[in-house]
Amino acid sequence: GGGGGGGGLGRLRPVPTGTGRKAETSAEFWYLRSGRGTNMNMEIRDATASDVHAIARLLADDGLGRGRETPGDPVYTEAFARMSSQPGNVYMIAMEGSEVIACLQYTVIHGLSRSGASRAQIEGVRVSGAHRGRGLGESLMQAAIERARADGCRLVQLTTDRAREDAHRFYERLGFVASHHGMKLDLG
Numbered sequence: 561g562g563g564g565g566g567g568g569l570g571r572l573r574p575v576p577t578g579t580g581r582k583a584e585t586s587a588e589f590w591y592l593r594s595g596r597g598t599n600m601n602m603e604i605r606d607a608t609a610s611d612v613h614a615i616a617r618l619l620a621d622d623g624l625g626r627g628r629e630t631p632g633d634p635v636y637t638e639a640f641a642r643m644s645s646q647p648g649n650v651y652m653i654a655m656e657g658s659e660v661i662a663c664l665q666y667t668v669i670h671g672l673s674r675s676g677a678s679r680a681q682i683e684g685v686r687v688s689g690a691h692r693g694r695g696l697g698e699s700l701m702q703a704a705i706e707r708a709r710a711d712g713c714r715l716v717q718l719t720t721d722r723a724r725e726d727a728h729r730f731y732e733r734l735g736f737v738a739s740h741h742g743m744k745l746d747l748g
Contacts, residue, residue: 607663
């Protein structure tokens with residue numbers, strides 16, 4: 561994943577209640593982007609089942625994703641339902657009008673290490689190719705980091721494919737440090 565761009569964060573703020581939107585869970589976060597620049601009207605919120613196909617399109621909107629994602633496949637709807645049944649496991653999306661333009665998966669992991677610390681795991685960070693370079697990825701990541709603090713997490717962690725050198729620079733700019741060597745075993 562990765563967002564890139566130096567559009568500046570502006571200000572993220574909770575949307576007041578009474579906006580006509582029904583929260584699906586008590587942990588749902590709603591933000592509106594305010595400030596200057598091209599992100600002025602961006603909204604960040606938790607995804608719902610109706611957003612799944614747009615998220616799948618974003619996951620396929622890059623070189624690596626094109627080879628492993630199949631937007632339109634019902635497997636995404638089934639996976640979203642399983643994911644949504646786990647507390648602390650959500651997709652956060654950035655909207656511009658009615659268009660999903662960026663996303664990430666945010667999961668709280670409770671553990672025993674680090675004196676019983678909770679951590680936030682971020683996966684699947686994507687910004688639409690048509691909207692890259694505007695600071696959307698940075699705004700979405702900052703919203704996830706703020707959420708992790710509010711959820712009592714002591715750290716935020718992520719993995720990024722070794723081939724995504726632009727994403728590595730993006731995450732380092734946000735303060736992430738390549739402190740571990742990640743490994744995966746494909747069971748598929």
